[in-house]
Amino acid sequence: MEGAAAAADREQLDRVIRGDSSALRAIYDRCSGRAFAIALKVLGTRPDAEEVLQETFLEIWKRAREYDPRRGGIEGWVVTIARSRSIDRLRARGAAAAHLSNVSAANPISDAAPPLEAAEQRQNRERIHAALQSLPAEQRTVLELAYFEGLSQREIAERTGDPLGTVKTRVRLGMEKMALMLGEREGLS
Amino acid sequence: MNCSAFKENVWAYALDALDPAERAECDRHLADGGPHEGCPAALNRAIEAAGLLGSSVAPIQPSPGVWGKIEARLDPPPSRAREPARQPRRSWFPWAVAMAAATACAIAIVIGMSYRSELRAKNAQLAQASAAAAERAQCLQELEAMRRNVDVQKQALALLELPSTKVVPLGPSAGSQTASRGSAIFNPEQQRAMVLVSALAPTVGKDYELWIIRGGDAINAGLLRPGPDGRSLVAVDPKLLQAGRPEKFAVTLEPAGGSEKPTTTPFLIGDVT
Numbered sequence: 410m411e412g413a414a415a416a417a418d419r420e421q422l423d424r425v426i427r428g429d430s431s432a433l434r435a436i437y438d439r440c441s442g443r444a445f446a447i448a449l450k451v452l453g454t455r456p457d458a459e460e461v462l463q464e465t466f467l468e469i470w471k472r473a474r475e476y477d478p479r480r481g482g483i484e485g486w487v488v489t490i491a492r493s494r495s496i497d498r499l500r501a502r503g504a505a506a507a508h509l510s511n512v513s514a515a516n517p518i519s520d521a522a523p524p525l526e527a528a529e530q531r532q533n534r535e536r537i538h539a540a541l542q543s544l545p546a547e548q549r550t551v552l553e554l555a556y557f558e559g560l561s562q563r564e565i566a567e568r569t570g571d572p573l574g575t576v577k578t579r580v581r582l583g584m585e586k587m588a589l590m591l592g593e594r595e596g597l598s
Numbered sequence: 599m600n601c602s603a604f605k606e607n608v609w610a611y612a613l614d615a616l617d618p619a620e621r622a623e624c625d626r627h628l629a630d631g632g633p634h635e636g637c638p639a640a641l642n643r644a645i646e647a648a649g650l651l652g653s654s655v656a657p658i659q660p661s662p663g664v665w666g667k668i669e670a671r672l673d674p675p676p677s678r679a680r681e682p683a684r685q686p687r688r689s690w691f692p693w694a695v696a697m698a699a700a701t702a703c704a705i706a707i708v709i710g711m712s713y714r715s716e717l718r719a720k721n722a723q724l725a726q727a728s729a730a731a732a733e734r735a736q737c738l739q740e741l742e743a744m745r746r747n748v749d750v751q752k753q754a755l756a757l758l759e760l761p762s763t764k765v766v767p768l769g770p771s772a773g774s775q776t777a778s779r780g781s782a783i784f785n786p787e788q789q790r791a792m793v794l795v796s797a798l799a800p801t802v803g804k805d806y807e808l809w810i811i812r813g814g815d816a817i818n819a820g821l822l823r824p825g826p827d828g829r830s831l832v833a834v835d836p837k838l839l840q841a842g843r844p845e846k847f848a849v850t851l852e853p854a855g856g857s858e859k860p861t862t863t864p865f866l867i868g869d870v871t
Contacts, residue, residue, distance in 0.1 A: 442657025485649035584609035588647040
């Protein structure tokens with residue numbers, strides 16, 4: 410993460426720690442679109458996704474002190490929390506939710522036009538999306554099942570019928586390629 | 599787990615795709631002081647790479663009212679960690695030192711009171727939660743007891759309906775003034791028996807005990823614990839009936855918990871003819 414961006418993130422979170430709700434609002438304006446999109450993709454319904462979004466920002470309000478800039482920018486942190494809370498809710502809902510999630514994955518809600526996405530962000534997202542699509546299908550599948558459905562490697566093996574060792578290898582190879590792309594992205598920026 | 603194994607697992611760890619045991623092992627490895635061969639850096643990179651998956655999704659604006667709901671639920675943020683107290687400089691005037699000390703005391707008192715108040719509130723919440731949990735457990739226990747009673751009653755009815763079942767009346771023994779009455783529902787073919795006794799008076803420090811009399815010997819067949827209506831229905835352990843046909847069923851009043859052999863004369867008795 411770039412030094413200036415990291416410093417700006419840290420400053421914004423320091424304001425949140427001091428109880429400045431306008432700083433939280435600024436983070437919300439910047440990150441809620443992606444966090445909501447992730448929650449919606451995992452959970453499949455807007456009411457659930459909006460509840461998760463609320464929980465996410467309340468958690469950031471309480472846990473701003475725990476932010477670690479070495480693990481990416483604020484947006485990544487917000488998205489990680491939103492995704493974790495969504496997975497928790499999905500697991501609590503059980504099999505019916507998994508079904509719903511499958512339906513939503515088959516009909517990606519993310520096709521909806523994102524009106525507030527800046528051109529640079531859109532290009533970045535499209536590049537990442539393209540990179541993900543360029544992975545061999547079996548590697549992409551395991552990453553999507555893990556990330557968007559919260560399945561463990563063992564559960565993925567049960568779902569796909571592949572040996573556990575094969576699933577582990579696919580996760581590792583797919584993630585290594587994503588990390589490589591991360592390096593390329595940093596090189597470009 | 600060594601560093602090499604951790605780095606093999608770090609991708610799945612970042613995706614939260616490990617089984618709980620594997621995850622715990624990774625957590626332990628990270629918590630271990632090291633030296634590590636680049637494990638924290640590998641983890642940071644894996645987490646950032648996992649974040650890319652989230653970045654592949656186009657943002658979608660939530661409903662306009664969501665921020666308002668969040669704002670309405672914002673508590674005051676946790677208080678900041680206090681900085682270590684600084685030593686007053688010698689050049690300060692004594693009154694300034696005294697003022698600082700008084701202010702520090704006041705702050706400490708306010709913080710202390712606030713902390714105690716928070717602690718009391720938490721304790722009250724905890725006590726409430728514990729009481730609710732205890733009530734729930736008690737309710738479950740009672741429902742479970744009722745269900746067991748219903749099950750036992752069903753068993754007794756089923757046993758009674760069998761053609762080879764005998765009903766042995768239990769009445770007061772000679773000299774007994776008891777108002778209790780009972781019946782032993784006994785099926786010699788299936789070697790099963792159930793005993794129903796009514797009008798058992800409440801006891802303190804004593805228990806009613808059921809006996810099978812065979813060959814002049816009294817065999818302990820369990821305690822009778824009457825409900826609020828004074829009734830008790832128990833199933834006799836079939837093993838006690840397999841050794842031979844009982845000659846009598848009897849009930850005595852024994853010290854709490856029951857006795858190995860009767861310590862009092864049976865007040866209810868019935869002959870299996």
